Amino acid sequence: MTTDTARPVQLRYSARSEVNADALTSNVRLALDGGRGVVGVRGRVRDAALFRDTLMAAAAILQSDLRYKGKDRTAYLAYLMKQGKKATAAIWEAQKAFLDKSLDEDEKTTSALDPVLTVHPDEISLEVFSRDESAYARVAFASDLFEGREAAHGTTFADLSPDLIAQMDRLRAYGAVDLDAGVNVAGRGPAEDRSTSVPYSWLRGFLQVQSAATLPAVTCELSPVDLYNALYTLRTRKAKTSPRGLRFELVPGRAPRMIVEPWEIVLEGHGEVFRGAPRVVRTFGRQRLLTLARVLPHAKRVRVQLRGPGLPVFWIIDLGKATLTAAMTGWTESSWASVASFDALMPHSASSEAERDALASRLTGVLRERGPSGLAELAEAAGVKVDAVRAAMQLACLRGRALFDVAREVYRPRELFSDAIDEQRIRYGSPREARAHRLLGTKEAPGAGEVTLTKVHDVAGEGVEIHGQVTDLEARRAFTPHFTMDVEGRVSDAACTCPTFRRSGLREGPCEHMIALRLAYARKRVEEDALRQTEEGRQLIRAETRTYVRRDESGAETVFRVSLDDKVVYVQWGARSAAGWSGAMGAAPVEPRASVVRHQRIWFDTDREAREAYFRRLEDLASEGFVDADVASA
Structure with a gap:
């Protein structure tokens, strides 16, 4: 190496x-x-x-x-030899030598x-x-x-x-x-x-997960018994079908509840009531929570911090004179699904790179002198805006110069190495990912290509099908990648017209054009969510679908799906357990109840009237206690 x-x-x-x-x-x-x-x-x-x-x-x-571990077939080859099959001693020895060499290299590279x-x-x-x-x-x-x-x-x-x-x-x-x-x-x-x-890929995950701690988050409070109920449910069941998420339903004025997929087991919360905008957040990587079972007897309170789609979920467990902060990601190793997630962790601000470098060095010096400090304290000490401090401290975390204490929401000085880590070495997980970012570029620096989303098709209960066109200005060629991403963020049915994919398919991983399309889709979702909060942004929306849910005291869930398509508003509603909703919401099929999914289609003379009626229906649902299930998926 x-x-x-x-x-x-x-x-x-x-x-x-x-x-x-x-x-x-x-x-x-x-x-x-x-x-x-x-x-x-x-x-x-x-x-x-x-x-x-x-x-x-x-x-x-x-x-x-x-991580998946392949089976050792040496014992099976030995069995075949005893049975007089065509497995010779030479094959057996070659197999053993290959496995020994592979395991030795694997230990070195990991x-x-x-x-x-x-x-x-x-x-x-x-x-x-x-x-x-x-x-x-x-x-x-x-x-x-x-x-x-x-x-x-x-x-x-x-x-x-x-x-x-x-x-x-x-x-x-x-x-x-x-x-x-x-x-x-x-x-x-x-x-x-x-x-x-130490591989830079490992350092990349270690430092960027910590950098994710500085991003804005939605926090909810759980009781230790809530965590116990979730661990007991996971330990006594094994999911054989997708999705395998842990869903949080956050309703203002009520304690958070967790829903374990695919069985739709509702775990009512016993912690503090949630104060914030209503939302439903789906998280993955729930099996890693079983490592927290050892500290349950000492737990006083549990906080969960939910960030953006694909970003780590932070569990902060107050143990009295100790605190355990665990960040659980939804992937195993830094895979294609995590590319768009890590893209959000890199520092972004209006200042130049040199200004961020100088401010990061200055703030780490302030930390060493003053000790643990929050964003407001650092901004006051440096005489700069909070946004600039956040970007600079995120850069300091990526370089291993500081860490963000999630439990106390302060920055602490922590020199991982005697010299700073070059963030350019850990910015990208592979050369192909670097080329994908080169095609996209940033707001500060235009890219060496153009990435266009040509079709985004939502497949109910399965995920989203994404088609695009990537123009490489340096190669003077255009490629048309596409893939399907399920509700857990996994990618399937991927293809591209580039020579890399035609030569080896996905055996060598996704090509840079697929990665660029994945990043472009993630950025588009973030921009759309920000735009739809403004009146100007709403005027640009001509087609959209939102899902709202509400659960009553008995645990039954009512689902409304409202769609806007130019001059038409289409509404579906009914019980979640009805046959029509089992696939649409990504849950495992269940026995239908007596309730029936109902439909309503309304035509308007102009798209403006349809858009106003669409958003008015969403506001009415929110006022009736329905929660937007499309807000976030961590």
């Missing part, structure tokens, strides 16, 4: 981490990287069970890997950073990121959790090996637990100098 695709990292541990325990006392010796200066913490843990279970939850996320430990004046935090790039967790222990605390502030890497995790799982909650984390801990084994190469 070359430095073009990976960053070399040198780690130096004085010994291996370990746990020494006797009948009444346990001593956790955590070895830290000595190449980052004097950093460490020492003290007696006041709540051993909380300390153990929180670290074990973080370790579960660190070790999670939900190397990840050790957990990042940061000692702040007010807390100690540990950050982990799963190998499949789908889950991030930050554990923060309050300083008063440790009796007789001695600390040296800074950031370094911690040796959290599987052996240490197994030892910590056996910590006795009734005994005293002492923590000694430092660069010169007296652990077992000799000193270890470890050289590793």
